[in-house]
Amino acid sequence: MLQSRTLFGRPLETSLVAVDRAISEFRAGRPVLLRSAETRLLALSAELADAELVGRLDALASGKAYLALTPARLRRLGAKNRTETGILAMPTLDLARIEMLALKIDGKVDAPVAPASALDDAALELSRLSLVLPATIIVPVTAEQTAGEPLVEVDIEAVNGYRAAQAATLTIVGRAPVPLEGAPDTEFVVFRGGEGLRDQVAIIVGNPDLSGPVPVRLHSACLTGDLFGSLKCDCGDQLRETVQWMAENEGGILLYLDQEGRGNGISNKMRAYKLQSQGWDTYDADEVLGFDLDQRHFDFAATMLKQLGVTRVTALTNNPLKVGAIKAAGLEVDATQRVLGRPNVHNVRYLASKRDRAGHFIDMDALMARAAPKD
Known part of the structure; x- marks a missing residue:
């Protein structure tokens, strides 16, 4: 270079x-x-x-x-x-x-x-x-x-070569304890780099044992779901329930990655949402805009984990792409664990599309049972 x-x-x-x-x-x-x-x-x-x-x-x-x-x-x-x-x-x-x-x-x-x-x-x-x-x-x-x-x-x-070069230059630029509701023993670690000029965040919940497989979730930012509770996806549920599960089970690490809209950015995500409101499937809407199934890259996420001392993980995900990316980056995946959201009339087609078209491990029967009213 x-x-x-x-x-x-x-x-x-x-x-x-x-x-x-x-x-x-x-x-x-x-x-x-x-x-x-x-x-x-x-x-x-x-x-x-x-x-x-x-x-x-x-x-x-x-x-x-x-x-x-x-x-x-x-x-x-x-x-x-x-x-x-x-x-x-x-x-x-x-x-x-x-x-x-x-x-x-x-x-x-x-x-x-x-x-x-x-x-x-x-x-x-x-x-x-x-x-x-x-x-x-x-x-x-x-x-x-x-x-x-x-x-x-x-x-x-x-x-x-830009994406790989950015991943290689990732550095920690700040870290501090940030107590969360239901997870008071939590630290935020900010990395510079990884995807363009944006920063990435690792949320360390509790005190995970780095000598063994660490529960890890790679979570792509979703402004609409994570912050505003959008019913069009299950992202906010996955985010909050993962943090809660980690707090109750000896800790873990959640990487909050600036990859809005499967890596397409917030403006293109809103364009896709507009098409979905007109009847398009989530992946067909992206294809209209010129995008394939998923534009995200996870090599920099593995670099973040390595810098935190993680070598083995239990992957909390439904997405086989993330599991493959972690393995390809040289980390061991000891096990995987599903992360369930809550289905509703607005996101059930989206969830089924992820299962049928992108190979996500989603058991719709289990999800619907979870959403059913309790006696």
């Missing part, structure tokens, strides 16, 4: 810094210059494009612009059985066409889909890191065309 020195002499890992800046630019609706060897392109979020900027890019593109879309979005547009990123040529950058292909529920593929390059895949990864819709306007450029422009420039290897 290349390093430079600042005015004050402190080394900077320049690839991480470049991606951090690229994320900020991309989220602000400004183009980012991606490069691989001698090839360069401008990448702009289709969601954030406006007519004036599209017009400027069109003048620069000379008919060579195109739109990069994810396999999920292409399938929803009618490109059947699509499993790879694809591109659609944009001889003229037409904002209405871009919106139809990238944003509209009733959009349809209107031209041949060509294979994407590694640069195009990196552009879509940048959109995911930026928590905007994964649809990117691409304009191939030369160094001469962009000379003197105040563009953030980043190599695709830096973009593709």
